[in-house]
Amino acid sequence: MKRIALVVVVLALVVAVALPPLFGARARAITDADLAAIGDAFAPYGTLDVSLEDWDVGWYSSTATASIHLDFAGRPDLPAALLDVPPFNRTFPQLVTLHHGPIILPQAGLGWGGVELAIDASVVPELEGFQDATGVEYLLRLDILVGFLGGASLAMDVPAFVYEWQDTRFDFQGFEVNASADARGQHVGIDGEIGGFSVSEQGSQSVTVNRIDWSGTARKDLRILQLWLGGGRLDIDRIAVTGDGIPANFDVSDIVVEGGIEADEDSYVVTGSFGVGEVGIADLRLNDFAAGLAMRCGPETMALISDSPYDVGALDPEVQAALAEALLRERFQFEIDRFGFRYGARSASATLAFEYRGDELPDGVEVGGTMDLALLEPLVSARVGMAFHKELMGGLGVDQLDGWVRILAQEGILRESGDDYTLDVELDSGTLTVNGEPFEPWALLGLLSGL
Template sequence: MSRPTKIVIALAAFALIYPAATWYSGQRIQSVLDEQYADMKSHPSLKVSERSYERGLFSSTEKVSFEMAMPVAAVDGTLQAGEPLRLSMISQIKHGPLPGFKTVAAAMLDSELVLEGEAGAALRESLGGKAPLVARTVVQFDGGGHSAMSSPAFELELPDGTRQALRIGFSGFKADIDFSAGMRSYTMKGTADGLSMEDPNMQIALSGLVFDADQHRLFDDEAWLYVGKQRATVASMKAEAKEDGELGDASFLLERLSYDIDMPGKGEYLDIKALMGTEVLRVADVDYGPAHYDFSVKHLHGRTLMDLYRKLLEISSDPAQLAMQAEDPAALFAPLAGPAMTLLAHDPEFSIDRISFTSPHGTAALSAEVSLKGVQPDELSNPLMLIAKLRASADVSVPQGLILEFAGNQAEDPEEADFAAAQLQQQLAVLEAQGYLQRHGDQVKTSAAFAQGQLTVNGRPFNPLAMGGR
C-alpha cells in the first residue's frame, strides 16, 4: 500500500471517528458544568436564576444568569433590601478532543460576563461595548483545567440619588487559575495595576496589586470552605480629603502593604493565621510605619463555621430580617447566637500575635490571647459560667511620649495640655509604685491576665472599681 493511500485511509478513519469523539467530549463538558452549578445551589446569597444550554455536535452555547442580594443603606442608616445584582455568564464552548484545533482537551470555553441594570449599562458604555470580564478556560477529560481571566480598564460614574456621584477608575486585571476536578483544589495568580475611587469628600488610589492562592476544600461535600494559603501585596494606597469636602485635610498613605493568610486544615478543624503589614503608614505628615497586625484563630470547627457564615449571608439578603433590624438592631444578630455558641463549645483560641507601629517617640506594641476551655452545652447560655472559663492575657509596651502626646491632643489650649500631661505623669507614677506597670527608659510596659474570674496586672490582683474609688 502506497504512502498516499495510507494517508487517505487515516484521514477517512479520523473523519469517521472524530464526530463520535466530539460527541463524547460534549457530553463530558456538560456533565462537568452540571456538577459546577449543582454546587452553586448551596450558596446562600448567590443564586442561579436561569440556565440555558444549547448543545451541538462540535460546539455548544451556555448562558447562566445569577442574582445576588444587595442590601443598601437607608436615609436613617439602617440596612434595607435593594435591587438584587443581576449578571450573566455567556460561554461559547468548543468540544474536544481538539477544541478549536488548538489543544487536546475535553473542551475550550470562551466566556464573557454581562452585568445587567443601570450599573451594567453605564459600564458597557464606559467599556465601549467590551465585556467587563472575559475568560478562556481549557477543561481536561478528568474535569480539571486552566482558566485565564482578564478585565479591561474602565472609568465609571455611579450617581447616589443626591446629585453626587462615586467615580471609579480601574486599570483592569489578569489572573490565571489552575483547578482540579470539581474545583476541589486550585492555585491562582493575578495582578491589577490600579484602582481609584472619588466622591465629593475623598479620593482614594491603589496601585500595584499582586495576589496568589493555593487552596483545597476541607470537606469534599462542602463547596465553599477552602483551606490553604492566600497572599496579596499592594505597592501603594493613598487617600486624601478634597479641599471643598467635609473631611478637612485628612490624608493617609500606605506603601508596600502585604496580606498573608495561612489556613491549615486538621481533620474537621482549621486554624487561621493572618499577617498584615505596611512599610509606610503616613497619617497627615507623621509616618507610623513599619506597622503590623498579626492575629491567629485556632481550632475552629469547620462545619459550624460554615453554618455561621451561611446564616450571616442569609440575614444580609433577607428583606424581613433587614426590616426587623430597622426596629431593633440587636434582633439582626439573634439568629447568629446558635451557631456562634456552638462554635465556642469546640474550644477555639484567639490571639493577637502582634499589633505594632512606630511613632516619633518609639515603637508601640501589643499582643493578647483569649480562649474558652471546656465549655459544656448547658453552660453556653449562662454568661457567668462562660466568664468563669474565660482565659485571657495581654502585653503592652508604649512610648511614654506617645501617651503624653495623646493626652495633650485632647486639650483645647497649651495650658490645659501641660496640666493634662502633669496629671498623667502623676497617675503613671502611682501605678508604677503599686507595681501595675514598669518604665524602662522611655517605654511604659505592663501585662494583664484574666483567669478563673480574677484579673491580674503584672501579676498583682487588680480591681478597677477600687481604683476608681481612690
C-alpha cells in the same frame, strides 16, 4: 519508512478531520455538566443558572447562546446588601465559541475543547459608547479549557483603559484571573491580579489603589458536606486618598490578609491574619502592624458554624444557645505580633497575646447564661506589653490620657526607660501582674477616679 510515513499521515488525518466533532460533542457535554455543578454549589447563597443553548455545531467549532439568571431572593440569612440586589436575567445570542479538540491553550494545557467568549458592543449594545471613548476592543474576555479528565481551567481578563466624563477621570490598569477545578468540583484553585485603578476629580480629591493580588485553594471536606478546606491570601500594594476636598490625606500600604481552614483526625483549625506596612493620616503614622487569630474546634462545633447563616441573630434561640455553648468549649488564640505608632518624633509600640482554653472545661460543667464566671478564670491567659514616648499623649492633645499617664508613672505602674514609659501586664489563671508584680485592678480605679 514509507509505512511509517503512511501511519503518520493517517494519524494526522484522524486527529485533524475525524476527532474534532467527537471531541466537540464531549466538550459540550462536560461544559453543561460543569455549569450545572456551579449552580448547585451556589444554591446556599442564591439562584445561579447559566446555560448554553441553540448550539450551531460545526466541524471544528460550535457557537451557542448564553442565558444567565442570578437571584438572591428567598435567602433571608444573606447580608442585606445582597438581598437588595435585583434579579439578573440576560440572554447573549451567539456569545460562546467552542473550539473542538484536541486543543492546547497557552495557559491551560490539553483538553477536549476550548471555550472562548468576549463581552463587547456586539453582545451588549450599551457598551458601544464606552468602547468608543476608551478604545478597548472588548470589556471582558474569557477562555476555558475543558480537560481530558473532566476538569476545567479558566483564564479571564479585563483590559486596561482610561475613561473620562466631565471633570472625573477613571484610570484602570487591567484585571486578570486564572482558576481551575477538578472533574467532580471537589478541588478548586484561583489566583488573580488587578493592576490598580484611580479615580480623580479635577481640582478636588483622588483615590488611588495600586496592585491587588489574590490566590487561594479549596477542597470539599469529607465530613461536613457544606464545608470547604484550604486557604487564601489577599495583597494590596497601596491605597491613597489625597486632595483639597478632605480633612487629611490618607495613605495605607502593604496590606496582607490571609485565612484558612484545615482539618486533622479529630478537629478543625481556623486561622486568619492581617498585616499593614504603614497607615498615614496627616501627621499620624501607624507602622508595621500584624495580628493573627486561631481557633481549634471539634467536628460538632464546626458543623454548627457551617450551618449558621450570616446573621446569627436570625437563628432560633435554642440553636443560638447550642452554638454559644459549643464555642465556649473550644480553644481560641489572638495575637498582635507587633504594633507601631508614630506622631512626629514621638512613637509607641505594643504587643498582645490572648488565649482561651475552653477545651479544658470539665464535661460535667453546664455552660450557659447562669454559668459561674470563676470557672473560666483558669482557662484565660493574656499578656500586653507596650512602650511609648513620655510626651506622646500631650503631643496628641489628649489631656485626660496625659493626666492618667502621669499618675501611673508617679505610682510606679509605668516604668521609665530613657524617653519612654514601658508597661508589661499579664493575666494567668485569674492572677493579674503588672511588671511582674501582683496587682489589684480595683487599686487602679481608685488612682484614676480623682482625675
